[in-house]
Amino acid sequence: xxxxxxxxxxxxxxxxxxxxxxxxxxxxxxxxxxxxxxxxxxxxxxxxxxxxxxxxxxxxxxxxxxxxxxxxxxxxxxxxxxxxxxxxxxxxxxxxxxxxxxxxxxxxxxxxxxxxxxxxxxxxxxxxxxxxxxx
Amino acid sequence: xxxxxxxxxxxxxxxxxxxxxxxxxxxxxxxxxxxxxxxxxxxxxxxxxxxxxxxxxxxxxxxxxxxxxxxxxxxxxxxxxxxxxxxxxxxxxxxxxxxxxxxxxxxxxxxxxxxxxxxxxxxxxxxxxxxxxxx
DNA sequence: CAGCATCCGGATGGATACTG
DNA sequence: CAGTATCCATCCGGATGCTG
Numbered sequence: 001x002x003x004x005x006x007x008x009x010x011x012x013x014x015x016x017x018x019x020x021x022x023x024x025x026x027x028x029x030x031x032x033x034x035x036x037x038x039x040x041x042x043x044x045x046x047x048x049x050x051x052x053x054x055x056x057x058x059x060x061x062x063x064x065x066x067x068x069x070x071x072x073x074x075x076x077x078x079x080x081x082x083x084x085x086x087x088x089x090x091x092x093x094x095x096x097x098x099x100x101x102x103x104x105x106x107x108x109x110x111x112x113x114x115x116x117x118x119x120x121x122x123x124x125x126x127x128x129x130x131x132x133x134x135x
Numbered sequence: 136x137x138x139x140x141x142x143x144x145x146x147x148x149x150x151x152x153x154x155x156x157x158x159x160x161x162x163x164x165x166x167x168x169x170x171x172x173x174x175x176x177x178x179x180x181x182x183x184x185x186x187x188x189x190x191x192x193x194x195x196x197x198x199x200x201x202x203x204x205x206x207x208x209x210x211x212x213x214x215x216x217x218x219x220x221x222x223x224x225x226x227x228x229x230x231x232x233x234x235x236x237x238x239x240x241x242x243x244x245x246x247x248x249x250x251x252x253x254x255x256x257x258x259x260x261x262x263x264x265x266x267x268x269x270x
Numbered sequence: 271c272a273g274c275a276t277c278c279g280g281a282t283g284g285a286t287a288c289t290g
Numbered sequence: 291c292a293g294t295a296t297c298c299a300t301c302c303g304g305a306t307g308c309t310g
Contacts, residue, residue, distance in 0.1 A: 014304095017196030026174075028256070029249035034169025036283090039161070052292050061155065063284055068293065078259025089291045090290085099255050106248040109241040114164035120234050121163070124213025171303095187272055198304055203273060224271045225310080 032077065037062055037070040039107060042096070045080065046104055049095045079103065167212065172197055172205040174242060177231070180215065181239055184230045214238065 021027045033039055040059045044050060050058070056067060071094060074080035079100035085091040096104075167173055175194050179185060185193065190202060197205075206229060209215035214235035220226040231239075 014196040017194075021196075025253035026246040026249040028253065030169065030174060030245065033245065034165065039165055056292095064293070065285090065295095066283065069283090076260055076263040077256045078263075079256075084292090090293090092292060099252060099259070102252065103248055106241075106244040109244040110164065110168065111161045113238055113241040114161040117234060117237065118160035118163065121212045121214075124234075125211055128211040128213075191272095199273070200305090201303065204303090219272090225273095227272060 032073070032079075033103075033107060035070065035073075037066055038074065041067075041070055041074065041080070042100065042104070042107060043111075045094060045096045045100070049093050052092050052094070055094065074100070167208070167214075168238070168242060170205065170208075172201055173209065176202075176205055176209065176215070177235065177239070177242060180229060180231045180235070184228050187227050187229070190229065209235070 033042075037059065040062070041055060044055055044058050052067075052071075055071075056062065056064070059067070062070075071080060071082065075082050078097055081095050081097050083093045083095070085093070168177075172194065175197070176190060179190055179193050187202070187206075190206075191197065191199070194202070206215060206217070210217050213232055216230050216232050218228045218230070220228070
Protein backbone atom coordinates (compact mmCIF):
# COMPACT_ATOMS: atom_id res chain seq x y z
CA UNK A 1 0.00 0.00 0.00
CA UNK A 2 1.66 3.17 -1.17
CA UNK A 3 1.56 6.43 0.73
CA UNK A 4 -0.24 9.35 -0.81
CA UNK A 5 0.72 10.05 -4.36
CA UNK A 6 2.51 13.22 -5.36
CA UNK A 7 -0.71 14.45 -6.90
CA UNK A 8 -2.61 13.92 -3.68
CA UNK A 9 0.00 15.71 -1.63
CA UNK A 10 0.07 18.59 -4.06
CA UNK A 11 -3.67 18.90 -4.00
CA UNK A 12 -3.72 18.88 -0.21
CA UNK A 13 -1.09 21.60 -0.16
CA UNK A 14 -3.04 23.65 -2.63
CA UNK A 15 -6.28 23.31 -0.70
CA UNK A 16 -4.51 24.35 2.47
CA UNK A 17 -2.94 27.31 0.77
CA UNK A 18 -6.23 28.34 -0.77
CA UNK A 19 -7.74 28.29 2.70
CA UNK A 20 -4.91 30.47 3.90
CA UNK A 21 -5.41 32.88 1.05
CA UNK A 22 -9.13 33.00 1.68
CA UNK A 23 -8.51 34.33 5.17
CA UNK A 24 -5.66 36.65 4.20
CA UNK A 25 -6.84 40.25 4.52
CA UNK A 26 -4.35 41.60 2.00
CA UNK A 27 -5.43 38.97 -0.46
CA UNK A 28 -9.11 39.80 -0.09
CA UNK A 29 -8.56 43.50 -0.51
CA UNK A 30 -6.23 42.94 -3.41
CA UNK A 31 -8.81 40.74 -5.04
CA UNK A 32 -11.22 43.65 -4.78
CA UNK A 33 -9.12 46.52 -6.03
CA UNK A 34 -7.60 44.28 -8.64
CA UNK A 35 -10.98 43.88 -10.24
CA UNK A 36 -11.01 45.35 -13.68
CA UNK A 37 -13.74 47.86 -12.87
CA UNK A 38 -13.45 48.48 -9.15
CA UNK A 39 -10.67 51.03 -9.27
CA UNK A 40 -12.30 52.82 -12.16
CA UNK A 41 -15.51 53.15 -10.17
CA UNK A 42 -13.56 54.23 -7.11
CA UNK A 43 -11.70 57.04 -8.82
CA UNK A 44 -14.86 58.10 -10.62
CA UNK A 45 -16.65 58.43 -7.28
CA UNK A 46 -13.63 60.02 -5.62
CA UNK A 47 -14.50 63.38 -7.10
CA UNK A 48 -18.10 63.35 -6.05
CA UNK A 49 -21.50 61.72 -6.15
CA UNK A 50 -22.41 60.00 -9.36
CA UNK A 51 -25.62 58.55 -10.71
CA UNK A 52 -25.75 55.14 -12.30
CA UNK A 53 -25.95 56.61 -15.78
CA UNK A 54 -23.08 58.97 -15.00
CA UNK A 55 -20.87 56.03 -14.15
CA UNK A 56 -21.99 54.21 -17.25
CA UNK A 57 -20.87 57.17 -19.33
CA UNK A 58 -17.69 58.11 -17.46
CA UNK A 59 -16.42 54.54 -17.48
CA UNK A 60 -16.92 54.00 -21.17
CA UNK A 61 -16.75 50.38 -22.12
CA UNK A 62 -18.29 48.88 -19.01
CA UNK A 63 -21.33 46.72 -19.54
CA UNK A 64 -24.40 47.24 -17.39
CA UNK A 65 -23.95 43.82 -15.93
CA UNK A 66 -20.40 44.49 -14.81
CA UNK A 67 -21.17 47.98 -13.51
CA UNK A 68 -24.06 46.73 -11.42
CA UNK A 69 -22.08 43.77 -10.18
CA UNK A 70 -19.14 45.99 -9.25
CA UNK A 71 -21.34 48.47 -7.42
CA UNK A 72 -23.05 45.67 -5.50
CA UNK A 73 -19.82 44.18 -4.20
CA UNK A 74 -18.49 47.62 -3.29
CA UNK A 75 -21.72 48.36 -1.48
CA UNK A 76 -21.55 45.03 0.32
CA UNK A 77 -17.99 45.75 1.40
CA UNK A 78 -19.06 49.14 2.70
CA UNK A 79 -16.87 51.11 0.33
CA UNK A 80 -19.70 52.68 -1.61
CA UNK A 81 -23.09 53.99 -0.52
CA UNK A 82 -26.19 53.60 -2.65
CA UNK A 83 -29.02 56.11 -2.35
CA UNK A 84 -32.23 55.46 -4.22
CA UNK A 85 -34.74 58.26 -4.67
CA UNK A 86 -38.16 56.89 -5.41
CA UNK A 87 -39.52 59.19 -8.02
CA UNK A 88 -40.34 59.21 -11.69
CA UNK A 89 -37.93 58.64 -13.19
CA UNK A 90 -36.05 56.69 -10.56
CA UNK A 91 -32.81 58.24 -9.41
CA UNK A 92 -29.94 56.38 -7.76
CA UNK A 93 -26.80 58.05 -6.47
CA UNK A 94 -23.54 56.46 -5.48
CA UNK A 95 -20.89 57.94 -3.21
CA UNK A 96 -17.77 56.77 -1.48
CA UNK A 97 -18.26 55.97 2.18
CA UNK A 98 -15.65 57.17 4.70
CA UNK A 99 -14.22 53.67 4.50
CA UNK A 100 -14.05 53.95 0.73
CA UNK A 101 -12.37 57.32 1.00
CA UNK A 102 -9.80 55.93 3.40
CA UNK A 103 -8.77 53.47 0.71
CA UNK A 104 -8.04 56.15 -1.84
CA UNK A 105 -4.56 57.08 -0.57
CA UNK A 106 -3.44 53.49 -1.08
CA UNK A 107 -5.01 53.40 -4.53
CA UNK A 108 -3.41 56.70 -5.38
CA UNK A 109 -0.04 55.42 -4.20
CA UNK A 110 -0.28 52.67 -6.79
CA UNK A 111 -1.54 55.11 -9.37
CA UNK A 112 1.30 57.52 -8.65
CA UNK A 113 3.86 54.76 -8.90
CA UNK A 114 2.31 53.61 -12.16
CA UNK A 115 2.46 57.04 -13.76
CA UNK A 116 5.98 57.57 -12.54
CA UNK A 117 7.42 54.25 -13.66
CA UNK A 118 5.38 53.21 -16.66
CA UNK A 119 8.17 54.53 -18.84
CA UNK A 120 10.69 52.22 -17.21
CA UNK A 121 8.36 49.29 -17.62
CA UNK A 122 7.73 49.98 -21.28
CA UNK A 123 11.44 50.41 -21.90
CA UNK A 124 12.10 47.11 -20.19
CA UNK A 125 9.46 45.40 -22.27
CA UNK A 126 10.93 46.77 -25.47
CA UNK A 127 14.38 45.54 -24.53
CA UNK A 128 13.08 42.15 -23.49
CA UNK A 129 11.05 41.72 -26.65
CA UNK A 130 13.83 42.74 -29.00
CA UNK A 131 16.20 40.39 -27.25
CA UNK A 132 13.90 37.40 -27.40
CA UNK A 133 12.89 38.17 -30.96
CA UNK A 134 16.55 38.14 -31.98
CA UNK A 135 16.94 34.53 -30.92
CA UNK B 136 -24.33 45.27 -49.13
CA UNK B 137 -25.24 44.59 -45.54
CA UNK B 138 -24.20 46.80 -42.70
CA UNK B 139 -21.64 45.50 -40.24
CA UNK B 140 -22.59 42.36 -38.44
CA UNK B 141 -23.02 42.21 -34.70
CA UNK B 142 -19.72 40.39 -34.46
CA UNK B 143 -17.94 43.13 -36.37
CA UNK B 144 -19.44 45.86 -34.23
CA UNK B 145 -18.54 43.93 -31.11
CA UNK B 146 -14.98 43.50 -32.24
CA UNK B 147 -14.66 47.16 -33.16
CA UNK B 148 -15.96 48.23 -29.77
CA UNK B 149 -13.60 45.93 -27.98
CA UNK B 150 -10.64 47.09 -30.04
CA UNK B 151 -11.47 50.69 -29.20
CA UNK B 152 -11.75 49.84 -25.54
CA UNK B 153 -8.50 47.90 -25.58
CA UNK B 154 -6.81 50.89 -27.16
CA UNK B 155 -8.13 53.06 -24.34
CA UNK B 156 -6.81 50.67 -21.72
CA UNK B 157 -3.46 50.47 -23.45
CA UNK B 158 -2.92 54.18 -22.87
CA UNK B 159 -3.73 54.04 -19.17
CA UNK B 160 -0.58 53.51 -17.07
CA UNK B 161 -2.48 52.91 -13.85
CA UNK B 162 -4.53 50.27 -15.56
CA UNK B 163 -1.47 48.42 -16.84
CA UNK B 164 0.23 48.42 -13.47
CA UNK B 165 -2.95 47.44 -11.70
CA UNK B 166 -3.41 44.59 -14.12
CA UNK B 167 0.01 43.38 -13.05
CA UNK B 168 -0.18 43.64 -9.30
CA UNK B 169 -3.76 42.42 -9.35
CA UNK B 170 -2.65 39.10 -10.73
CA UNK B 171 -3.25 36.37 -8.22
CA UNK B 172 0.40 35.34 -8.05
CA UNK B 173 2.30 38.54 -8.80
CA UNK B 174 2.05 40.08 -5.35
CA UNK B 175 2.86 36.77 -3.71
CA UNK B 176 6.01 36.46 -5.80
CA UNK B 177 6.87 40.09 -5.09
CA UNK B 178 6.62 39.79 -1.33
CA UNK B 179 8.44 36.45 -1.44
CA UNK B 180 11.33 38.08 -3.28
CA UNK B 181 11.17 41.19 -1.12
CA UNK B 182 13.11 39.45 1.62
CA UNK B 183 15.85 38.15 -0.59
CA UNK B 184 16.96 36.10 -3.58
CA UNK B 185 14.98 32.97 -4.25
CA UNK B 186 15.50 30.02 -6.53
CA UNK B 187 12.73 28.69 -8.70
CA UNK B 188 12.17 25.73 -6.42
CA UNK B 189 12.18 28.04 -3.38
CA UNK B 190 9.36 30.05 -4.86
CA UNK B 191 7.50 26.88 -5.74
CA UNK B 192 7.69 25.83 -2.11
CA UNK B 193 7.12 29.21 -0.43
CA UNK B 194 4.10 29.94 -2.59
CA UNK B 195 2.53 26.57 -2.04
CA UNK B 196 -0.36 26.01 -4.37
CA UNK B 197 1.03 27.71 -7.43
CA UNK B 198 1.37 25.51 -10.48
CA UNK B 199 4.62 25.46 -12.40
CA UNK B 200 2.88 26.95 -15.36
CA UNK B 201 1.59 29.93 -13.41
CA UNK B 202 4.84 30.48 -11.55
CA UNK B 203 6.86 30.47 -14.74
CA UNK B 204 4.35 32.66 -16.50
CA UNK B 205 4.31 35.13 -13.61
CA UNK B 206 8.08 35.28 -13.43
CA UNK B 207 8.31 35.84 -17.18
CA UNK B 208 5.98 38.82 -17.21
CA UNK B 209 7.68 40.30 -14.15
CA UNK B 210 11.03 39.85 -15.84
CA UNK B 211 9.74 41.41 -19.02
CA UNK B 212 8.43 44.39 -17.06
CA UNK B 213 11.80 44.79 -15.38
CA UNK B 214 10.50 44.17 -11.88
CA UNK B 215 12.35 40.92 -11.38
CA UNK B 216 15.82 39.80 -12.44
CA UNK B 217 16.53 36.26 -13.56
CA UNK B 218 20.01 34.82 -13.13
CA UNK B 219 20.77 31.42 -14.62
CA UNK B 220 23.86 29.54 -13.53
CA UNK B 221 24.87 27.01 -16.13
CA UNK B 222 25.88 24.02 -14.12
CA UNK B 223 24.64 20.56 -13.33
CA UNK B 224 22.07 20.77 -12.06
CA UNK B 225 20.93 24.07 -13.48
CA UNK B 226 20.40 26.83 -10.97
CA UNK B 227 18.21 29.87 -11.51
CA UNK B 228 17.89 32.74 -9.05
CA UNK B 229 15.32 35.49 -8.98
CA UNK B 230 15.59 38.88 -7.27
CA UNK B 231 13.70 42.10 -7.23
CA UNK B 232 15.25 44.79 -9.40
CA UNK B 233 15.51 48.35 -8.06
CA UNK B 234 12.36 49.06 -10.02
CA UNK B 235 10.65 46.13 -8.37
CA UNK B 236 11.77 47.31 -4.96
CA UNK B 237 10.43 50.78 -5.65
CA UNK B 238 7.01 49.25 -6.12
CA UNK B 239 6.96 47.63 -2.71
CA UNK B 240 5.95 50.73 -0.72
CA UNK B 241 2.81 51.05 -2.82
CA UNK B 242 2.06 47.36 -2.39
CA UNK B 243 2.67 47.64 1.33
CA UNK B 244 0.35 50.63 1.52
CA UNK B 245 -2.45 48.47 0.17
CA UNK B 246 -1.44 45.65 2.47
CA UNK B 247 -1.45 47.96 5.50
CA UNK B 248 -4.84 49.35 4.61
CA UNK B 249 -6.15 45.83 4.16
CA UNK B 250 -4.99 44.65 7.55
CA UNK B 251 -6.32 47.76 9.20
CA UNK B 252 -9.76 47.77 7.63
CA UNK B 253 -10.59 44.15 6.91
CA UNK B 254 -12.66 44.13 10.08
CA UNK B 255 -14.82 46.97 8.83
CA UNK B 256 -15.29 45.23 5.52
CA UNK B 257 -16.30 41.95 7.08
CA UNK B 258 -18.70 43.73 9.42
CA UNK B 259 -20.23 45.51 6.46
CA UNK B 260 -20.60 42.25 4.58
CA UNK B 261 -22.30 40.61 7.53
CA UNK B 262 -24.76 43.49 7.83
CA UNK B 263 -25.42 43.54 4.11
CA UNK B 264 -25.96 39.80 3.91
CA UNK B 265 -28.28 39.63 6.90
CA UNK B 266 -30.31 42.49 5.50
CA UNK B 267 -30.70 40.99 2.06
CA UNK B 268 -31.35 37.53 3.47
CA UNK B 269 -34.21 38.94 5.53
CA UNK B 270 -36.05 40.06 2.42
C1' DC C 271 16.40 21.49 -11.52
C1' DA C 272 13.89 24.51 -14.32
C1' DG C 273 10.80 24.93 -17.86
C1' DC C 274 7.79 24.11 -22.12
C1' DA C 275 3.74 22.08 -24.92
C1' DT C 276 -0.71 20.47 -24.90
C1' DC C 277 -5.27 19.53 -23.49
C1' DC C 278 -9.47 20.84 -21.32
C1' DG C 279 -13.15 22.17 -17.76
C1' DG C 280 -15.05 25.92 -15.51
C1' DA C 281 -15.30 30.63 -14.36
C1' DT C 282 -15.56 35.23 -16.44
C1' DG C 283 -17.76 38.70 -18.53
C1' DG C 284 -19.98 40.71 -22.83
C1' DA C 285 -24.31 41.04 -25.76
C1' DT C 286 -29.02 41.12 -25.80
C1' DA C 287 -33.69 41.46 -24.40
C1' DC C 288 -36.93 42.55 -20.93
C1' DT C 289 -39.01 45.12 -16.46
C1' DG C 290 -40.68 48.33 -12.45
C1' DC D 291 -33.72 55.56 -15.39
C1' DA D 292 -31.77 51.74 -13.27
C1' DG D 293 -31.56 47.77 -13.27
C1' DT D 294 -32.55 42.03 -14.03
C1' DA D 295 -32.28 37.62 -16.65
C1' DT D 296 -30.35 34.74 -19.97
C1' DC D 297 -27.30 32.98 -23.29
C1' DC D 298 -22.89 32.00 -24.80
C1' DA D 299 -17.88 32.89 -26.52
C1' DT D 300 -13.57 33.50 -24.53
C1' DC D 301 -9.93 32.85 -21.68
C1' DC D 302 -7.77 31.61 -17.42
C1' DG D 303 -5.40 28.39 -15.14
C1' DG D 304 -4.74 23.41 -13.52
C1' DA D 305 -3.11 18.70 -14.82
C1' DT D 306 -0.10 16.01 -17.30
C1' DG D 307 3.82 14.55 -19.82
C1' DC D 308 8.18 15.62 -21.83
C1' DT D 309 13.08 18.07 -22.35
C1' DG D 310 18.10 20.13 -21.69
